[in-house]
Amino acid sequence: MSEGHMKYSIYDMTRWSILTALALTLSVTESLFFPSALFPVPGMKLGLSNIVTLLAIYLFGALPSMLIVFIRCLITFAFGGNLTAFLFSLAGGLMALFVMLILRNINKFSLFGVSVSGSAAHTVGQILMACLLTRTWAAISYLPVLMMVSIITGLVIAGLSIPVYKAVTAIHPGGQS
Amino acid sequence: MRGYPMNIHQKNAAGLTSAGRKYKPQYRFTRWDAGVVVLIVLLTAGIAAWLFQTTQNSITEDSHLEAVLLVSGKEVWRTDLSVLTSRETYDVAVDEGGLTVLAEAGKVCIETSQCPDQICVHTGWLISAGQTAVCLPYKTVLKVVSVDGQGSITADTSALYDAISR
Numbered sequence: 385m386s387e388g389h390m391k392y393s394i395y396d397m398t399r400w401s402i403l404t405a406l407a408l409t410l411s412v413t414e415s416l417f418f419p420s421a422l423f424p425v426p427g428m429k430l431g432l433s434n435i436v437t438l439l440a441i442y443l444f445g446a447l448p449s450m451l452i453v454f455i456r457c458l459i460t461f462a463f464g465g466n467l468t469a470f471l472f473s474l475a476g477g478l479m480a481l482f483v484m485l486i487l488r489n490i491n492k493f494s495l496f497g498v499s500v501s502g503s504a505a506h507t508v509g510q511i512l513m514a515c516l517l518t519r520t521w522a523a524i525s526y527l528p529v530l531m532m533v534s535i536i537t538g539l540v541i542a543g544l545s546i547p548v549y550k551a552v553t554a555i556h557p558g559g560q561s
Numbered sequence: 562m563r564g565y566p567m568n569i570h571q572k573n574a575a576g577l578t579s580a581g582r583k584y585k586p587q588y589r590f591t592r593w594d595a596g597v598v599v600l601i602v603l604l605t606a607g608i609a610a611w612l613f614q615t616t617q618n619s620i621t622e623d624s625h626l627e628a629v630l631l632v633s634g635k636e637v638w639r640t641d642l643s644v645l646t647s648r649e650t651y652d653v654a655v656d657e658g659g660l661t662v663l664a665e666a667g668k669v670c671i672e673t674s675q676c677p678d679q680i681c682v683h684t685g686w687l688i689s690a691g692q693t694a695v696c697l698p699y700k701t702v703l704k705v706v707s708v709d710g711q712g713s714i715t716a717d718t719s720a721l722y723d724a725i726s727r
Binding site: 535 | 587588589590591592593594597598601602605606608609612
């Protein structure tokens with residue numbers, strides 16, 4: 385029984401899939417509790433699925449995180465059908481991922497810093513996509529409000545991720561899983 | 562390949578055991594985190610100041626305020642707020658209901674609406690360029706723009722609403 389020389393095993397890929405499903409569940413649940421129409425500014429949301437992104441970059445690495453973000457955006461689009469929302473979340477998610485991966489390697493930043501910069505990059509990515517879609521720079525006027533909100537949500541997301549991360553890594557301290 | 566066992570019972574499951582994990586994150590809020598937050602706040606304040614500056618600059622000598630009403634992205638009504646002397650209303654009817662726009666000298670608002678949210682009505686009076694009142698159920702945007710002598714719009718920030726409500 386020879387397995388191929390894959391870098392990642394099925395075991396790992398299953399773990400990523402579970403996280404992807406978790407991210408999708410979180411985004412659906414979040415939209416149930418906080419419908420988008422409730423917020424004064426379009427695009428303001430809690431972003432609970434970024435908990436998964438944050439966990440993924442520390443637990444798994446760059447490629448799995450990218451896959452998780454991309455696939456969750458894709459599935460949300462496949463079931464929701466809103467092309468604009470897909471482009472927005474993809475732009476924001478990839479931008480956030482990029483920034484978080486850079487900051488992750490600098491040990492001076494805690495999960496809080498990584499998460500805040502991730503959500504700020506998410507906001508910037510979404511606004512840039514909005515400018516691209518509307519062909520004007522008018523969307524930049526939403527930057528100040530959304531940035532302030534994203535700082536707060538970034539801190540909240542990190543606060544929610546830390547217990548999860550500790551719990552997950554406590555289950556597998558270094559022995560057999 | 563760096564030590565990823567292929568059997569079912571993973572000893573060093575990538576990422577989940579301390580041997581498989583490459584990064585150990587900090588849990589406490591560090592000084593650098595505070596620095597990041599401060600940096601973002603400063604950037605935001607800078608951009609807000611710059612935005613305020615450009616909006617102020619766009620109010621030139623011969624610019625006046627106009628109210629524009631768009632339904633599904635198409636302009637259906639426009640009125641010059643600076644020359645109004647009395648009340649002016651405009652009714653919009655869509656399949657699910659309708660709303661009424663009220664314009665007086667220098668200000669405009671959505672007076673009544675049959676939408677379930679009533680966010681548009683609660684927005685209240687729009688008095689300066691760039692302000693908008695949006696009725697998402699009816700895909701209607703009421704915005705105030707600053708138009709200068711040549712008739713070109715100098716302050717218009719509601720393009721994002723258009724993109725999202727489309």
